[in-house]
Amino acid sequence: MKGAFQIAKFFGIPVQVHWTFMLIFVYVFYEGMGKSMSWSEMGWVMVFVLALFACVVLHEFGHALTARRFGVDTRDIILSPIGGVARLDRLPEQPMHEFLVAIAGPMVNIAIGAVLSFIPLLASEESRQNFVNLFMQVIYPQSNFFVSDPSPLQYFLFGLVALNIILAIFNLLPAFPMDGGRVLRALLSLRLGRLRATQIAVYIGQLFAVLLVAYGLWNMHYITALIGLFVFFTAANEYRMVKLDEVLEGHQARDILRRQFTKLYTHDEVSLALGPLNQGIERNFLVFDEWQNLVGVLPEERILDAAKKEREGEQHSILAGQLVNNRFESILASDSLKSLFPKMQWKGHRILPVYDKGKLVGVVDKNALNNFISLQARMEKQNSPGRFWQGLFRSRRGRLENN
Numbered sequence: 400m401k402g403a404f405q406i407a408k409f410f411g412i413p414v415q416v417h418w419t420f421m422l423i424f425v426y427v428f429y430e431g432m433g434k435s436m437s438w439s440e441m442g443w444v445m446v447f448v449l450a451l452f453a454c455v456v457l458h459e460f461g462h463a464l465t466a467r468r469f470g471v472d473t474r475d476i477i478l479s480p481i482g483g484v485a486r487l488d489r490l491p492e493q494p495m496h497e498f499l500v501a502i503a504g505p506m507v508n509i510a511i512g513a514v515l516s517f518i519p520l521l522a523s524e525e526s527r528q529n530f531v532n533l534f535m536q537v538i539y540p541q542s543n544f545f546v547s548d549p550s551p552l553q554y555f556l557f558g559l560v561a562l563n564i565i566l567a568i569f570n571l572l573p574a575f576p577m578d579g580g581r582v583l584r585a586l587l588s589l590r591l592g593r594l595r596a597t598q599i600a601v602y603i604g605q606l607f608a609v610l611l612v613a614y615g616l617w618n619m620h621y622i623t624a625l626i627g628l629f630v631f632f633t634a635a636n637e638y639r640m641v642k643l644d645e646v647l648e649g650h651q652a653r654d655i656l657r658r659q660f661t662k663l664y665t666h667d668e669v670s671l672a673l674g675p676l677n678q679g680i681e682r683n684f685l686v687f688d689e690w691q692n693l694v695g696v697l698p699e700e701r702i703l704d705a706a707k708k709e710r711e712g713e714q715h716s717i718l719a720g721q722l723v724n725n726r727f728e729s730i731l732a733s734d735s736l737k738s739l740f741p742k743m744q745w746k747g748h749r750i751l752p753v754y755d756k757g758k759l760v761g762v763v764d765k766n767a768l769n770n771f772i773s774l775q776a777r778m779e780k781q782n783s784p785g786r787f788w789q790g791l792f793r794s795r796r797g798r799l800e801n802n
Contacts, residue, residue, distance in 0.1 A: 403477050412463055414456060417479040423448055447555060452478055454511050454563055458570075459485040461507035462500055462578075469496040474745045484576075488741040490644075494593070498585035501578045505567040512563035515556055533557045574604030575634040597641045604634040646775060647737040652730055655771045656753045656761035662687055663697060665720030669705040672719075676702060683750035683764055686723045693759070695723035698749050729754055730763070739768060 403415040424445060431441040456476060462485045463473035474486045491497045516530075530553060571579040580600050587596035608631035615624030661675045663686045675681040682699040697719055705717040728748055730739065732755040742748050743765055750764040 405475075409460065410464060410467075412460070412473050412485075413475040415475050415477045417477060419480055420452075420478055423480050443555065447558060450555075450559055451562055452483070454508060454559065454566070455483040457511065458504040458507050458566065459483045461503035462487070465503040466491065466500045469493075469500070471500070486745075488745050494585045494588035494596075497588070498582055501581035501585060504578050505570045508563040508567040508570075512560045512567070515560045515563070518556055529553050530557060572607060573600065574607045574630050575601065575637040576630070580604050580634065580637070594641055594645055597638050601634045601638045605631050608634065643772075644737050647740065648735050650736045650771070651732065652734045652736065652739065652751075652753050652763050653732040653755070655736070655767045656732065656763050657767060658761040660685065660762045663719045664689065665694065665718065665723065667719045669697070669702055669717045669719055669722060670709065672697065672702050673706060681764075682766065684719075685750065685752055685762065686719050693727075693729075693752060694720075695725040696727045696748075696750055697723055727752070731755065732760060736768065736771070739763065743768065 402419070403417045405413045405415050407414045427441060427444050427448065430436075431444065436444075455478065459476045463476065466473060466485075466487050469491045471491055472488045474488060476483060476485045487500075491500055533553070570577050571582065573579045573583045575581070580603075583603065584593070584596045584600040587599055591599070608627045611627030611630065612624045613627075615621060615627060661672065661681055661684055663672060663684045665686060665688050672681075672684055675684075676699065684697045684702075685693055686695050686697050688694050701722045701724070705722060709715060709717060727750075728742055728746070729752045730742070732753050739751065742751060750762050752759055753761045753763055
């Protein structure tokens with residue numbers, strides 16, 4: 400994601416923070432100055448925010464590590480002011496696997512709340528009473544009966560316990576992108592199939608979103624209304640993505656592979672690729688050694704960069720072997736187009752060599768997949784007066800082109 404930078408890496412999964420995350424601390428400082436808080440008090444608040452987002456990271460790792468058990472990789476975890484997201488390569492294929500992946504996050508928050516509750520409850524009688532009184536004050540805010548004098552640490556722990564419980568409950572609401580929407584979809588998929596289950600889960604989620612918007616506008620809680628709008632459109636987008644996945648699942652790599660492609664060899668000058676590149680047919684090339692073994696790929700940007708250096712006289716006769724990218728992935732002609740999308744979108748492959756019965760038979764690149772998607776959009780538009788598919792395929796195509 401643009402604007403995000405990596406701060407850590409656990410279990411092989413990068414943890415990134417979007418730059419807007421820093422606005423939280425600006426807001427804390429602004430509110431603290433407005434309420435004449437001491438530097439110590441603002442420090443406690445900032446430490447509390449960091450602790451809360453640490454719980455959010457653990458929540459996302461609950462999803463990521465559970466998904467890994469079912470063969471689904473996680474590209475990264477990104478933190479922003481509105482929370483965190485674990486970006487999975489794909490959805491788990493089996494409904495129960497999706498259910499377990501979705502429920503894992505809220506269960507982590509419940510576990511965190513339970514563990515943190517034991518600290519004050521086991522400390523002393525006074526600590527236990529203060530902790531219980533704090534909860535009772537939340538339940539009965541108008542009552543003066545539950546009086547307590549908690550320490551800053553007890554307030555800190557109570558806030559983390561309470562917010563972890565709130566996070567778990569909020570995420571279990573049956574609306575995308577919350578985990579509850581995915582839990583509902585997984586359960587419905589057991590009998591209805593993923594597409595129909597997604598459609599029903601989307602309707603329920605959008606109904607919830609409309610109620611949230613109405614509540615926010617009625618009570619002038621505009622942030623709540625904005626959250627409702629976000630939920631509404633995210634739910635609709637979820638159905639579009641699942642619908643497209645079903646279409647891609649029905650076609651194979653052999654349907655869009657290009658059998659005629661330019662071969663470059665490690666001893667060839669990079670300038671040889673400029674001809675096909677100028678024609679606009681090919682943008683990325685396979686590179687072979689003298690024994691016809693595939694050694695890597697040569698992407699468009701490296702070719703253009705080399706051509707620029709040659710024009711400016713910085714280097715002369717740059718060879719393909721000097722610029723080849725040895726990181727590539729092969730596919731089979733029988734692989735579904737659905738399986739190609741994460742390879743190109745998340746793993747960054749621009750071109751994929753295609754094999755059939757152990758023989759290289761062609762290539763599939765991002766242009767081919769985008770053209771297929773555009774063609775399907777036009778065909779669907781002819782068969783249907785609505786614009787649903789047009790927006791659907793344009794949305795997914797844009798994601799590919801912006802990678």
